Amino acid sequence: MASMSTERATGARTGEQFLDGLRAGGREIWLRGEKIANPLDHPDLHDAALSMARVFDVQHEHAGEMLVPSPADPSLPINVTHVVPRTPEDLVRRRRAIEIVAALSGGTMGRTPDYLNVTFACFAGRADVWARRGNEQGAANLVAYQEYMRDHDLSTTHALMNPQVDRRQAEADQAMGKVALHKVDETDGAIVVRGARMLATLAPFADELLVYPGSDIRPQDGRYALAFAIPIATPGLKFICRDSYSRARDPYDYPLSSRFDEMDAVVIFDDVEIPKERVFLDGDTDGYSEVITDTGWRGHIMHQAFTRAWTKLNFALGLGHMIANATGVVRFDHIQEKLGQVWNMVELSRSALVAAEAGAQVDEGGVCCPDERPFVALRGEMPKWLPRANEYLQLIGGGGYMATPSRADLDGPLREDIDLYFQSAGADAERRIRLFRLAWDFVGSELGGRGELYERFYLSDSWRMTALAYTIADKTLPEALVEQFLED
Numbered sequence: 001m002a003s004m005s006t007e008r009a010t011g012a013r014t015g016e017q018f019l020d021g022l023r024a025g026g027r028e029i030w031l032r033g034e035k036i037a038n039p040l041d042h043p044d045l046h047d048a049a050l051s052m053a054r055v056f057d058v059q060h061e062h063a064g065e066m067l068v069p070s071p072a073d074p075s076l077p078i079n080v081t082h083v084v085p086r087t088p089e090d091l092v093r094r095r096r097a098i099e100i101v102a103a104l105s106g107g108t109m110g111r112t113p114d115y116l117n118v119t120f121a122c123f124a125g126r127a128d129v130w131a132r133r134g135n136e137q138g139a140a141n142l143v144a145y146q147e148y149m150r151d152h153d154l155s156t157t158h159a160l161m162n163p164q165v166d167r168r169q170a171e172a173d174q175a176m177g178k179v180a181l182h183k184v185d186e187t188d189g190a191i192v193v194r195g196a197r198m199l200a201t202l203a204p205f206a207d208e209l210l211v212y213p214g215s216d217i218r219p220q221d222g223r224y225a226l227a228f229a230i231p232i233a234t235p236g237l238k239f240i241c242r243d244s245y246s247r248a249r250d251p252y253d254y255p256l257s258s259r260f261d262e263m264d265a266v267v268i269f270d271d272v273e274i275p276k277e278r279v280f281l282d283g284d285t286d287g288y289s290e291v292i293t294d295t296g297w298r299g300h301i302m303h304q305a306f307t308r309a310w311t312k313l314n315f316a317l318g319l320g321h322m323i324a325n326a327t328g329v330v331r332f333d334h335i336q337e338k339l340g341q342v343w344n345m346v347e348l349s350r351s352a353l354v355a356a357e358a359g360a361q362v363d364e365g366g367v368c369c370p371d372e373r374p375f376v377a378l379r380g381e382m383p384k385w386l387p388r389a390n391e392y393l394q395l396i397g398g399g400g401y402m403a404t405p406s407r408a409d410l411d412g413p414l415r416e417d418i419d420l421y422f423q424s425a426g427a428d429a430e431r432r433i434r435l436f437r438l439a440w441d442f443v444g445s446e447l448g449g450r451g452e453l454y455e456r457f458y459l460s461d462s463w464r465m466t467a468l469a470y471t472i473a474d475k476t477l478p479e480a481l482v483e484q485f486l487e488d
């Protein structure tokens with residue numbers, strides 16, 4: 001087990017330093033029956049690892065916007081997404097850094113490390129919430145861990161949901177309490193945990209696994225109320241991946257799948273020892289809810305998530321616009337209307353981000369929190385908008401997505417036929433095919449389908465979130481407007 005005290009902090013890592021971390025091995029990643037210790041050694045994981053390395057390199061290429069001195073050691077530059085925001089300017093700067101990373105994949109990689117950097121910065125900023133009901137040590141552990149994660153520039157994955165055994169029952173009652181992650185033992189130096197969680201996106205490319213609350217639990221289910229962090233290469237920790245959508249594909253044929261399959265995995269804890277200095281919450285079922293509701297997490301994570309989603313919507317708009325111009329269908333007003341709807345989504349997302357930053361307030365813990373109202377509204381809509389943008393892309397491109405020979409065909413004896421018969425008004429055959437293949441990888445390939453599912457569910461579902469929006473909404477003005485007509 002990696003120790004927090006003995007490893008030298010590097011500050012913001014380069015891509016090569018990140019890859020060195022993967023090469024250290026010791027992981028138990030399972031993919032189609034194969035055990036993989038180092039993702040770089042496997043053809044289905046190799047290219048996504050290189051894309052992740054770009055995420056680390058880009059912070060050095062944009063150092064002026066993305067790096068600041070570490071509060072612990074000013075000689076160490078750290079990524080700004082690790083910074084606990086204290087002013088609205090901190091939020092604006094953080095958004096820019098998130099945008100730069102999201103742009104690398106057209107917003108298709110949702111779980112780049114900035115996602116959890118933002119989460120843990122907000123948790124550490126509100127350590128007082130974690131410390132409630134005598135959990136001062138857990139809160140101190142969390143603050144120390146966030147500093148470690150920040151100064152070592154870790155790549156992290158997280159798994160919040162228990163498996164779908166029977167959603168009618170409480171987690172502790174499902175499968176006789178054996179499946180959901182729970183504590184089974186405790187020694188002087190560690191707690192021992194067993195069970196499973198889903199879905200650890202990025203697991204093959206992460207240094208550490210973070211576990212924190214994903215739903216409320218009952219007062220009697222204290223052994224399920226856990227939050228901690230451990231290295232991926234911890235004994236007893238196993239990750240079972242879905243199929244790879246990368247499969248070492250040619251980047252011409254599958255420009256997104258070949259590079260940006262961030263992978264999803266179920267994680268199994270086979271009596272895993274969690275050192276006590278890595279435990280942030282153990283048994284406090286009230287705290288299990290409060291560390292989500294009272295730390296401002298919702299506003300912070302949606303700041304990251306909707307910056308990335310805004311980038312993805314821009315990418316979708318670019319694809320639709322360029323396809324429509326390539327084939328000339330842009331002249332039809334219903335095509336323009338569909339493109340206009342995607343643009344509306346882009347602009348409303350940008351407006352929500354700007355409004356959330358403009359309305360930001362410093363909370364009682366001294367953390368600057370985005371105004372969460374525009375985000376709560378967007379939280380209900382974004383899981384519908386991105387699938388709708390995909391639908392519009394299909395309607396704009398029509399059968400063109402199937403008129404897409406591969407690079408092998410372009411390099412083969414039919415090249416002249418392809419140049420003639422696959423041309424379009426706005427692009428020669430090669431460019432047209434390339435554009436359609438890119439858009440199909442966005443909406444219709446296995447990775448495209450996974451991307452749509454991701455947008456529907458990665459922050460819970462749209463229906464429950466919209467119901468929550470209504471529940472927590474301030475109804476003072478709506479009621480007053482009606483009430484004036486009900487009075488004498």
Ligand SMILES: Cc1cc2nc3c(=O)[nH]c(=O)nc-3n(C[C@H](O)[C@H](O)[C@H](O)COP(=O)(O)OP(=O)(O)OC[C@H]3O[C@@H](n4cnc5c(N)ncnc54)[C@H](O)[C@@H]3O)c2cc1C
Nearest residue numbers: 158159160161164167198199200201453454457458460461
């Ligand atoms: C591609 C992808 C990547 C993901 N990555 C991560 C990750 O990195 N880390 C992580 O922790 N999680 C991740 N998730 C998991 C995500 O958090 C969950 O999918 C999400 O919270 C929904 O939970 P579920 O999948 O268990 O679905 P379920 O909760 O089983 O829901 C299935 C259906 O039942 C409905 N339903 C379930 N319970 C209720 C209820 N109480 N009331 C009303 N309706 C209900 C839902 O609305 C939905 O329609 C990922 C999911 C996807 C699809």
